[in-house]
Amino acid sequence: MDIRQLRYFVQIVEAGSLSKASRQLLIAQPALSQQLAKLEGEVGKPLLNRSSKGISPTRNGMALYHHARFMLRQLDQSLSIARSEAGAVQGMVAVGLPATTVSAIGLSLVRRIRDAYPSILLNVVEGMSGHIGQLFRLGQLDLAILFSNDAARDMVVEPLLEEELFLMLPRHSDLVPPDRETITIAEASMLPLILPTASHGLRQRIASEFENRGLPTDVVAEIDSLSLLMNSVFDGIGATIKPMGAIMHEGARGRQWRHLSFSDARFRRRNFLYSLPAGRMTPAAAVVADELKAAARELVASRVWAGFDSITATPPARRGGAAKAKPAPAPQEAPSRSA
Structure with missing residues (x-):
């Protein structure tokens, strides 16, 4: 098994068909099918269900998909850190925000990062809090805002607003x-x-x-x-x-x-900021976490909109x-x- 096979597999699952994945990856479909067969042979179990409507991951395939996405994100972030110049903060940071939180501080966060840290690629994922929590627990997010302080174990949880x-x-x-x-x-x-x-x-x-x-x-x-x-x-x-x-x-x-x-x-309703422990958080994620907290403090202090307070x-x-x-x-x- 190699990284290339994992990238191909993730793309196939997300595309929902081999033909669409081959076009997106710019790889001939027979070659892509061959790589998938090698991966399934190494795993020893079928990873995809095939039907006239397309493909979908098996239970084992879904488990591999989630772990592969996490591994690929970690690899990409590691390469970004290794390639960065001394003192520069760069890399991709995935942030999960519920819809009303996006409306309250999402634009402020994007502008802050763009103005102060243009080398950071901010990936904002909007969704219901339950979905955001699941993505964070699966390792697909660097930061998340959730409405309880016990949604994920072994993570750093801070009151936000x-x-x-x-x-x-x-x-x-x-x-x-x-x-x-x-x-x-x-x-x-x-x-x-x-x-x-x-x-x-x-x-x-x-x-x-x-x-x-x-x-x-x-x-x-x-x-x-x-x-x-x-x-x-x-x-x-x-x-x-x-x-x-x-x-x-x-x-x-x-x-x-x-x-x-x-x-x-x-x-x-209380909002809590979830992040990875210090030893696992990238410098870019730490910066985005700080800017998230600053955006929340600004929203509370401005009093332009009613109904926002510090938790304390x-x-x-x-x-x-x-x-x-x-x-x-x-x-x-x-x-x-x-x-």
């Missing part, structure tokens, strides 16, 4: 009177809600808050796509409960939203009652470094 969860609805919605800026859990339970599916950590957090009070929820749709969920809310199908990043996600569209705080609950900070007591609503700032008003 705390997000307040708001009831969100478009400015034109009549589900909640326009003079309200807060809402109770009981009031929210009577609204049609659009929430992530039950496997999503945010959904579990919301469900526990309602269940602790013995309140039902009127869930009219379950959607794990942030863009589709927010489109559905804006279309009047229901309201949702999300951190401020969901509205920041709408920045390019200029759509107007309201965000109502919960007056009778400390409805919060004690949030001020929230006043209840009805007050004149202060609408969410228009997304285009946020400074580019914080959007």
